[in-house]
Amino acid sequence: MSRNLSEMPTSDAVAQLNSVKYVDLREISEPNKRVFNSLRIVVEEAVVNEATAVVSDRPELAGLLAGAHPIESVDGCKTFQLSWKHYLAYLVTEELVGSNATNGYDDEVFTGNILRVYTKSHFLDHVMRDTGGHIQEILHYKIICLSHLIDVVSYYTPDVEVLASCEGFAKEGWLQ
Secondary structure: OOOOOOOOOOOHHHHHHHHOOEEEEEEEEOOOOOOOOOEEEEEEEEEEOOOOOOOOOOHHHHHHHOOOOOEEOOOOOEEEEEEEOOOOEEEEEEOOOOOOOOOOOOOOEEEEOOEEEEEEOHHHHHHHHHOOOOOOOOEEEEEEOOOEEEEEEEOOOOEEEEEEEOOOOOOOOOOO
């Protein structure tokens, strides 16, 4: 079976996800233990909250933080769920040490913004080198979050849904 691996999954939800500027990871789980290696990732849109100033009790940071605003989820932000019915591997990396540059590495090829689809990547090379017995072509997705980079390798494209706006998450302690 031949597929065009450079194509982004198409749906209104994917378009909405790729149109936001920032997302925060809220949940990553393997929700259905009866389905071998299913994966669910929930991310929440975040925006520069102009209504709130960043403050610190450390005087040495006062000048640096002057005029700064937090990037956080506020009322009206969207929550997205990405679900894979089966994954081969996934990796969660702290975003400061991971590969997430807009232009990436010269030897990697991807499309997308927040949700990227790679046709050539270091992670894909690693998975291909360290695994075998594949039954079809492997797809590599990366979700670019504020504090995490999530790489997922699967035979399948994810189902992407807009769950709801994020009203109430801040009150429930989701924001740190």
